[in-house]
Amino acid sequence: MSSITIKCVEQIFNEIIFEIKEKFSCDSPPEDTNHIRSIAKMLSSCKINEQFIIVIDELSISDVDLLKRFAESIVGLITFYNNSYKNKYIRFIVSTISEPKDIIKNKQKASEYFAYLNSNYWQNSIEKLYDTIIIHLNLKISLKNKQLILKQTDDNPRLLKYLIRKILLHCNFEDDEIQKVVIKAIGESY
Structure with missing residues (x-):
């Protein structure tokens, strides 16, 4: 993902949608107010035949509440995608200076899909x-x-x-x- 100043969770998801559309042959997401569903449907339409990794590098959000909403949303996206489409090729990597375990509400659910690596x-x-x-x-x-x-x-x-x-x-x-x-x-x- 390119560098952006983040003001709301939807902005991150809009950037993810934009980047995926730019780089892959994917259907445009349906007009849906639910970004999680939109991104999941769009990812399922991509012609992916090898491992595909979405990297959100150096996520820098100073607003802790916004960071927590994003963490909850990304866990929701991955959970929804994995339950709905069963495509084992897609992975997410989110890099942030914030401690993930401090911002993720449902740690047990998230640990099904996330590994936490501290790389200082x-x-x-x-x-x-x-x-x-x-x-x-x-x-x-x-x-x-x-x-x-x-x-x-x-x-x-x-x-x-x-x-x-x-x-x-x-x-x-x-x-x-x-x-x-x-x-x-x-x-x-x-």
């Missing part, structure tokens, strides 16, 4: 990424501020790059100024 690859590498960026940009940031920045990133490379971008745009590289920019940026984005 950056846990031991975020400092290396920081050092690489700082060296290549020829920045002079004190050890104290380096530690502050790394602590605030919570091993998230996207957040690290965001903080460094904010520092570059809004800072004169004095210690106090860097601290203010980092704290303000964290408050604005996360």
Whole structure:
């Protein structure tokens, strides 16, 4: 799926429909207000003769209620599809920085179709990424501020790059100024 700013669950499903129609010979979904049924019918009409994976990568939703509604809807879609069409070729992969077990209401039902993988690859590498960026940009940031920045990133490379971008745009590289920019940026984005 392409990158979109998510405001409602229907928007995600509309993007899924658009991407499937763009890439495969599928019938357009019927005019149905139920996106779950529409997507399931459309998927069943696709000419799929090998494994087919729908990837929703880096799902970034800051509204916890919206995230929970999406999780409930995607579980509903997969449950409905698997019960109605029995096509073993289709799989979904949803990648998010949120902990799935915290947002899925019916964990037992979801565990029939989902495996939860925690892949915090950056846990031991975020400092290396920081050092690489700082060296290549020829920045002079004190050890104290380096530690502050790394602590605030919570091993998230996207957040690290965001903080460094904010520092570059809004800072004169004095210690106090860097601290203010980092704290303000964290408050604005996360």
